[in-house]
Amino acid sequence: MTLPEFLPTIGIAIGKMLLVLLVAPLLEGAIRKLRAVIQSRKGPPIYQPYLDLMKLLAKEELHVTDSPIVAWGPPVMLAAILVAAGLMPIGGQAPALTAGDLVVFIGLLALANLTLAAMGFATGSAFSSLGASREIMAMLAAEPVLFISLLVLAVQSGSMTFAGLLAAPMGIVTIVAAIAYILALQMYVAKVPFDITEAETELIGGPLSELSGPKLALAQWTIYAKQFIYSSLFIQLFMPWTLSYLGWLPFAIVANVLLVLLLDVLVVGVVMSVNPRLRLDQALRYGMSLAGVASVTLIVAAVVQFVGR
Amino acid sequence: MFAGLEQSVTLTFELLVAAVATGIVLSRWPRVCGWVCGVLLACALVVSSWAGAVVSESGPGVVALAGMELHLTRLNIIFIWLVLGLGLLATIYSVRYIEHSLRDETAPKHGALRYYPVLMLFLASMVAVVCLSNLIAFFIAWSIMSLCALALILHEYQRPEVLAAGIKFAIFTLIGNAAIFVAIMLYGSSTGGYALDGNGAIAALLGQGSVMPHLIFGLFAFGFLTKLGIYPMGDWLPDAHPAAPSPVSALLSGVMIKLAAYDLAHMMIRSDAPGGAMAAWGLVLAALGGLSVLLGGSAAAANNDTKRLLAYSSVSQSGYILMCLGVSIAFAPVDQTLAGLAFVAGIVFVMADAMHKALLFLTAGSVLYATGTRDLVRLGGLGDRMPETKLAAIAGGMSLAGIPLTAGFIAKWMLLQATLQGAAQQPVLALFMLVVVLGSILAMAYALKYVGAAFLGHPADPQCCLQTEEVPSSMRLPQWVLVAGLIVAGLWPALMAGPAAAAWSDLMPGGTPLTGVEGGLLLVGGPGAVIGGFVPAVILVMVAVAALIAWGVSRIGGAPSRDVPSWQSGLDLPLAVTRLPASGWFWPFTPVLRAMYREIRLPAALNPALSDASQRAKDTERPAVHARSSIAAADSGE
Numbered sequence: 001m002t003l004p005e006f007l008p009t010i011g012i013a014i015g016k017m018l019l020v021l022l023v024a025p026l027l028e029g030a031i032r033k034l035r036a037v038i039q040s041r042k043g044p045p046i047y048q049p050y051l052d053l054m055k056l057l058a059k060e061e062l063h064v065t066d067s068p069i070v071a072w073g074p075p076v077m078l079a080a081i082l083v084a085a086g087l088m089p090i091g092g093q094a095p096a097l098t099a100g101d102l103v104v105f106i107g108l109l110a111l112a113n114l115t116l117a118a119m120g121f122a123t124g125s126a127f128s129s130l131g132a133s134r135e136i137m138a139m140l141a142a143e144p145v146l147f148i149s150l151l152v153l154a155v156q157s158g159s160m161t162f163a164g165l166l167a168a169p170m171g172i173v174t175i176v177a178a179i180a181y182i183l184a185l186q187m188y189v190a191k192v193p194f195d196i197t198e199a200e201t202e203l204i205g206g207p208l209s210e211l212s213g214p215k216l217a218l219a220q221w222t223i224y225a226k227q228f229i230y231s232s233l234f235i236q237l238f239m240p241w242t243l244s245y246l247g248w249l250p251f252a253i254v255a256n257v258l259l260v261l262l263l264d265v266l267v268v269g270v271v272m273s274v275n276p277r278l279r280l281d282q283a284l285r286y287g288m289s290l291a292g293v294a295s296v297t298l299i300v301a302a303v304v305q306f307v308g309r
Numbered sequence: 310m311f312a313g314l315e316q317s318v319t320l321t322f323e324l325l326v327a328a329v330a331t332g333i334v335l336s337r338w339p340r341v342c343g344w345v346c347g348v349l350l351a352c353a354l355v356v357s358s359w360a361g362a363v364v365s366e367s368g369p370g371v372v373a374l375a376g377m378e379l380h381l382t383r384l385n386i387i388f389i390w391l392v393l394g395l396g397l398l399a400t401i402y403s404v405r406y407i408e409h410s411l412r413d414e415t416a417p418k419h420g421a422l423r424y425y426p427v428l429m430l431f432l433a434s435m436v437a438v439v440c441l442s443n444l445i446a447f448f449i450a451w452s453i454m455s456l457c458a459l460a461l462i463l464h465e466y467q468r469p470e471v472l473a474a475g476i477k478f479a480i481f482t483l484i485g486n487a488a489i490f491v492a493i494m495l496y497g498s499s500t501g502g503y504a505l506d507g508n509g510a511i512a513a514l515l516g517q518g519s520v521m522p523h524l525i526f527g528l529f530a531f532g533f534l535t536k537l538g539i540y541p542m543g544d545w546l547p548d549a550h551p552a553a554p555s556p557v558s559a560l561l562s563g564v565m566i567k568l569a570a571y572d573l574a575h576m577m578i579r580s581d582a583p584g585g586a587m588a589a590w591g592l593v594l595a596a597l598g599g600l601s602v603l604l605g606g607s608a609a610a611a612n613n614d615t616k617r618l619l620a621y622s623s624v625s626q627s628g629y630i631l632m633c634l635g636v637s638i639a640f641a642p643v644d645q646t647l648a649g650l651a652f653v654a655g656i657v658f659v660m661a662d663a664m665h666k667a668l669l670f671l672t673a674g675s676v677l678y679a680t681g682t683r684d685l686v687r688l689g690g691l692g693d694r695m696p697e698t699k700l701a702a703i704a705g706g707m708s709l710a711g712i713p714l715t716a717g718f719i720a721k722w723m724l725l726q727a728t729l730q731g732a733a734q735q736p737v738l739a740l741f742m743l744v745v746v747l748g749s750i751l752a753m754a755y756a757l758k759y760v761g762a763a764f765l766g767h768p769a770d771p772q773c774c775l776q777t778e779e780v781p782s783s784m785r786l787p788q789w790v791l792v793a794g795l796i797v798a799g800l801w802p803a804l805m806a807g808p809a810a811a812a813w814s815d816l817m818p819g820g821t822p823l824t825g826v827e828g829g830l831l832l833v834g835g836p837g838a839v840i841g842g843f844v845p846a847v848i849l850v851m852v853a854v855a856a857l858i859a860w861g862v863s864r865i866g867g868a869p870s871r872d873v874p875s876w877q878s879g880l881d882l883p884l885a886v887t888r889l890p891a892s893g894w895f896w897p898f899t900p901v902l903r904a905m906y907r908e909i910r911l912p913a914a915l916n917p918a919l920s921d922a923s924q925r926a927k928d929t930e931r932p933a934v935h936a937r938s939s940i941a942a943a944d945s946g947e
Contacts, residue, residue, distance in 0.1 A: 006847045013851055017858065058866030064875040067692065067765065069703075075863060079855035086851055098831070098842030099851070100713070103722050107713040114710065114753050121761035124690070125875040129766065129889035136754045137895055140747070147746045155732055155739060159840035160725070160832075210875060214863035221862075281897060295743050302736035309733065 009097045013086030020085040023257055024224035025049035027231070027264045031191075034269040049224065053217050061213030064123050073119035074211065074218035077112045081225045084108040087162070088229065089236045091252030092243035094163035101160040106147055109229075112222060113139055116197075120207030131206020135197045137280055141287030142187035142194075145180055146230075148294040152177035153237060155301045165237055173301040178238035180294040186271050187287055188230040190223070193275040194283055201277075227268070231260045315372045317360040318379060318440075321389075324353040325433035332426030339411055339421035343404035346425055350397040350432070357393060357436075361386040365808075369815055378504075379440040384812035387656065388439040388564075388571055391663050395563045396432040398787035399556035402671055403428070405781045406556060406678055415467055424464060424554075431457035431560070438568055444493045444503040447572075451489065455482045455536075458565060461557040462549050474545075474552035476916045481545040485535030492528035495521065511580040522580070526590055529576055534594075536569035538627045540601045544909040547608070550620035551683065555674025558616060562623045563667035567630065567659045574634040574655065578641045578648075578816055591639025592737065594631055599744040601628030606751030608906035611899045613891045615673040615683045615763060619666065621906070622709065622755055625748060626662045630655050632741060633724050636731055641817065647730050649813045650832075654723030656809035661716035661798065665708035668791035669759065672702040675784055676763055679777040685758070685891035689768035695779045699764040701788040706756035708795045711749050714845055714852070715799040719806065719830070721749060726832055726841045754895060762891035767884040800845045802830050 029046040036043025064070075087100045087108070100108075113135060120132025154160050157168040168174065187194045198206045211219050235242060235256060242259055246252040278286070328349040335342035360381060364370060369382040403424070411420040434457060437450035459482070463475040497503045499521045500510035511522045531542060538546035546566070550558045577590065605624030612618040633655030640648035675698045676691060677683055692699035708717035725745055731738040768774035779785070798805050829844030877887055895902065 003844075003846055006844065010847060010850055010854075014854055017851075017855055021858070021862075054866070056866075057863065058868055061868050061870035062873045063870055064873060069765065075856050075859035078859040078862075079852050082855040082858065083848065083851045086855070098839050099829075099844045099847035101841045101843065103725050103841070104713055104843050104848065107711065107718055107722075110710075110749070110753060111712050114707075114712065114757060117757055118761060118765070121757070122765040123875060124766040124884050124888055125877070126887045126889050127876075130893075132757075132761075133889065133894045133896065136750070136757065137898060139753070140750050143750055144743060144746050148743060151729070151739070151742055154729055158730070158733060159838075160729060161839055161841060164840060213868045213870070214866060218859055218863050284898070291743070295740065298739045298742070299736055302732040302739040305733045306736045 006097055006099055009095050009099055012095065013083075013099075016086045016088075016090050017082040019090070019253070020082065020225050020228050021221070024221065024228040025053060027227055027261060028224050030261055030265050031269040031272070034265050035273045038270070038273040049220075053221060056217035056220070057214050059213040061215060064125065064210045067122040069115075069118050069122040070210075070215075073115050073122075074215045074222070077115045078218050078222045078225070080108045080112040080115070081222050081229065084112075085225065085229055088233060089162045089166055090232065091249050091256045092166070092236065092240055092246075093249060093252070094161070094166050098161045098163070102150055102154060102162065102165065103160060105162075106143070109226075110139070110143070112226070116207050116219070116222075119211070123210040125210050127203050127205070127209045128207050131197050131199070131203045131209070134199075134203075134280055135207060137284065138187070138190065138194070138197050141284045142184060144291040145184040145287055145294055146188055148291060148298050149177040149181040149184075150233075150237065152294070152298050152301045155298060155305060158305070166240055168237075171304070173297050173304065174238065176297045177294060177301075178234070180290050180297065181234055181238060182267065184287065184290050185230060185234065185267060187283065189227045189268055191268055192272040193278045195277060196280050196283055199277065227264065228260060231263050231268070232256060235259045235263065314360055314363045314370045314381065317356050317363070318372045318381065319374060321353045321357045321360065321436070322374065322433065324349050324356065325429065325436065328353070328429040329426050329433065332424075332429050333422065336419070336422040336425060339408060339425070340404055342421060342425050343400060343407070346429055347397060347400045347404070350393060350400055350429075354390070354393040354397055357386075357389050361390065365811065377446050378442060380442040381440060382812065382815045383808060384571070384575070384656070384815060385439050387660070387808055387812060388568065389436055391567070391660065392432055392435045392439065392564050395560060395663060395667050396428075398667070398671075398790055399560050400428065402559075402674070402784050402787045403554070403556045405783050406674055407554060409678060410465055410554060416465065417467055420464070423460065427457050427460045428557070428560075431461060435564060435568060439571070442505050444496060444505055447505075448486075448490060448493055452486060454565065454568075455486060458482075458561060462553045462561075464554050464557070465552075468552075471552040473916055474548035477911060478545040478549045480911060480915060481535055481542070485532045485542065487532075488528045488535070489532035492525050492532065495525050495528070499525070505576060505579060512583060515583060515586050523586070526577065530573060530590070530594065533569040533573040534597065534631070536566060537573075537631060538566050538601075538624050539597055539631055540604050540624060540628075540906070541909055543601075543624065543627070546624055547617055547620045547908070550623065550670075551614060551616035555616070555670055555677060558620075558674070559667035559670035562620070562670060563663040566623065566627055567663060570627070570630045570634055570655065570659065574637060574652070575816075577638045578652075583642055587642050588639045588735070591635045591637070591641075592735065593635070594638060595635025595738075595741060598628040598631030598635055599741055601625060602632065602744055602748035603628075603751070604906045606748050606755065607902040609755035610751050610758060610895055611903035612755075613685045613762075615676060615685055615688070615759060616670065617683070618685070618755055618759055619669050619673060622752070623666060625752065626658070626666065626709075629720070629724065629745075629748065630658045630662070632744070633658055633720075633727065636727055636738065636741075639735065640731060644734065645817050647727065647734075649810070649817065650723060650730065651727040652813050652816075653806055653809040654720060654727050656812060657723060657802075657805045658720035660805050660809075661708060661720045661795075664791050664794050664798070665705045665715075665717055668701060668705040668788060668795065669709065671784070671788050671791070672698050672705065673759075675780040675788070678780055678784070680773055682773065685762040687769050687773055688763045688891075689766045689774060689888065690764075691768075691774050691777065692764040694775065694777045695764070697779060697785050698788065699760075701785075701792050702760050702764055704792045704795055706760040708799065710753040710756040713843075713848060714796075716795045716805065718799060719802045719843075721745065722830070722841075722843055723806075730840075758891060758894055762894070767888045769885055769888070769890060771885060800849060802843070802845060806830060
């Protein structure tokens with residue numbers, strides 16, 4: 001196989017990147033609206049996040065440090081998340097050629113988190129540094145559940161590629177893995193009660209606190225995009241039947257976006273509206289218990305595969 | 310057929326002997342001595358490349374040198390290059406680095422005489438360890454290597470903590486080497502020879518139901534794991550690495566401990582033992598590796614001493630290497646392609662970790678050279694004064710954390726693929742994937758802590774860090790070479806995976822399931838079935854496009870910018886006071902992480918220098934109280 005053969009894959013990936021970039025703020029708007037409704041407020045219009053981003057992009061930028069990490073952090077973060085979006089399936093269709101599999105996908109998400117934490121430390125501010133330190137610990141709580149519940153699919157299909165994961169057979173272990181994933185979704189998207197890194201009321205935005213203007217816009221956009229990716233991944237991998245009967249890809253993509261919207265509003269929006277923030281150690285305990293359940297599921301899946309051979 | 314081979318190997322050893330002699334003769338002029346040794350090493354590297362070219366073209370060869378047989382396989386060549394390449398870089402780095410310890414008035418005399426000749430002998434003995442296939446000769450080279458390592462660790466023996474670390478290393482090494490020696494004797498008496506050539510004698514003994522092979526494997530494993538730094542028998546490592554001069558730490562961690570992994574895997578895979586026994590040994594070794602990954606990673610994330618943090622991370626990375634090789638050993642008799650994948654993962658891990666760990670130890674050395682401290686709580690903001698070293702540390706840290714497009718990621722990618730494939734045959738391997746994930750997050754934590762606390766943010770004491778200067782160019786050069794190596798290897802994985810796969814095909818017929826894309830890695834499970842893939846060149850293009858999109862988006866509004874001070878809740882306090890010191894990172898889990906790794910304490914009678922050393926460990930680990938006391942100090946000062 002030669003590199004030019006990957007050109008169509010790259011083209012499709014860029015299309016996915018742009019789609020995620022455009023659609024992601026809509027999720028945030030819908031969640032805010034629902035939260036307002038639950039709290040008996042009228043709330044901002046659903047397109048408010050787009051207005052926020054546009055305003056931030058034109059706003060003055062305040063530099064607290066010359067560190068290149070802070071200068072380049074937000075674009076790198078957004079780029080890592082977008083490339084991850086380019087690798088993952090959309091509308092039930094995985095990329096034809098595997099330029100990066102599940103491991104690369106997780107690695108790119110980790111790069112985004114690491115960059116956020118590094119920016120926090122680079123500003124030197126106590127709030128940012130504390131937020132950055134929490135970001136790493138929050139990863140320790142969330143990432144194992146994410147990876148292991150996806151590995152349950154990988155073990156069943158014997159493949160790390162997204163095409164393989166999509167083709168994984170549905171079974172009881174898949175359902176347990178799906179439950180673990182959905183119970184941890186709030187941790188992945190770092191919303192209340194797991195908004196420990198940003199924690200507006202105690203850390204005034206954590207690693208984001210010293211960002212402003214276009215940098216803050218990119219950082220916010222990254223957070224919105226992450227939310228889309230984690231929710232869409234659940235729809236794609238654990239509920240593939242919702243998309244597979246739609247033959248025509250544009251339909252499937254629209255259905256995909258609508259389902260993500262529904263999932264985010266119903267799960268993320270409701271959970272964040274009715275819960276207070278957890279402490280870091282409570283979050284870690286929650287994450288580790290879920291990871292424990294997911295690991296048992298993983299071993300069961302491996303044993304099932306082993307017996308089935 | 311191997312005419313060129315014999316000459317080039319002989320010449321390599323002659324050059325190394327010449328380097329030792331140079332070290333002795335020129336020791337009165339340390340700087341000249343260092344450069345001449347460097348030139349000789351560079352020549353040895355070039356000459357050994359010729360041997361490498363011959364071996365990769367016409368297959369493994371045997372060379373007789375001074376009555377001993379040297380085996381040159383493609384696997385050996387990889388390790389010879391690592392030894393000589395990192396040795397060369399460490400020597401160049403030493404020229405200026407070691408000067409400041411030689412000028413120290415409290416230092417014992419003849420510093421250069423105790424440094425360069427020993428360093429050169431250390432490198433020569435490591436090359437010999439790699440090539441010698443007769444076990445008695447191997448053990449002699451191994452012992453010389455251990456003694457040289459001890460002498461280099463004790464370079465600054467006037468400091469009590471160095472003396473204590475050296476004694477601890479000596480005791481652990483003595484026990485480990487004794488185990489290896491007994492294992493060699495048992496091997497010789499039960500198989501009737503000391504040649505390690507897969508003659509089936511071990512397999513035959515196992516077939517007769519003898520426990521002797523298991524005893525031999527156990528003793529070998531104990532000895533080699535001691536050297537590899539696997540917890541608990543490798544507990545000398547976190548003390549010895551910080552004690553040694555930084556270029557020596559880079560070599561100890563970069564190559565010496567890896568030779569143990571090489572020897573163990575080579576010995577066990579070549580024994581041709583049948584499946585059941587090997588599966589048990591492989592899984593036990595992999596489990597020990599997994600334990601080290603987690604314990605070493607936790608201890609590193611909780612530590613506040615630059616070099617000690619990196620030493621703990623070596624424990625963790627050694628654990629990864631042992632996991633790969635354990636999986637390979639477990640599957641070697643039954644599934645050669647899977648074993649091959651795990652083996653290639655292990656060798657790629659060795660290469661990647663050799664590069665990034667050596668790089669990080671060199672940057673830690675540069676920090677020590679420029680500021681005189683290893684204490685992450687005091688350090689900070691060095692990036693402004695030492696931009697090149699900062700970039701090197703960031704590149705090394707990213708590779709250590711296993712971020713895509715660096716060398717470290719390739720190794721982790723392969724390990725995960727191998728455990729996934731293995732899990733279908735040994736379900737317990739599924740647990741190892743959890744270990745890899747947890748270990749990777751811990752790796753991100755400690756890599757970020759090292760880079761962040763030393764180079765980013767603000768120092769506690771502006772005197773300490775804001776008036777430093779970038780290190781001399783002869784110290785920056787080796788750092789840049791290693792940075793380039795990490796990036797090139799990360800973008801073009803075939804550079805590491807190709808030689809490693811070739812090395813495997815020398816050991817075992819059967820090949821690996823890795824197939825070529827140009828410069829990428831594709832894993833095939835059956836005809837036409839791709840079950841894993843990573844093509845860095847394509848990812849790089851996508852990252853470039855995405856970054857361009859991101860940058861374009863951020864420029865759309867044409868926002869102006871302005872410099873402001875950092876926001877301190879409206880208080881007018883210097884950042885040196887409000888900053889979060891390294892001791893406060895990862896709170897409230899720091900004590901939990903620290904408690905995971907229990908240091909093995911030798912009785913005081915064995916180690917008279919120990920009481921000072923344990924006192925020092927308490928001082929540098931610094932609990933959270935430090936944050937408050939630094940504010941209190943600043944308050945009382947103003």
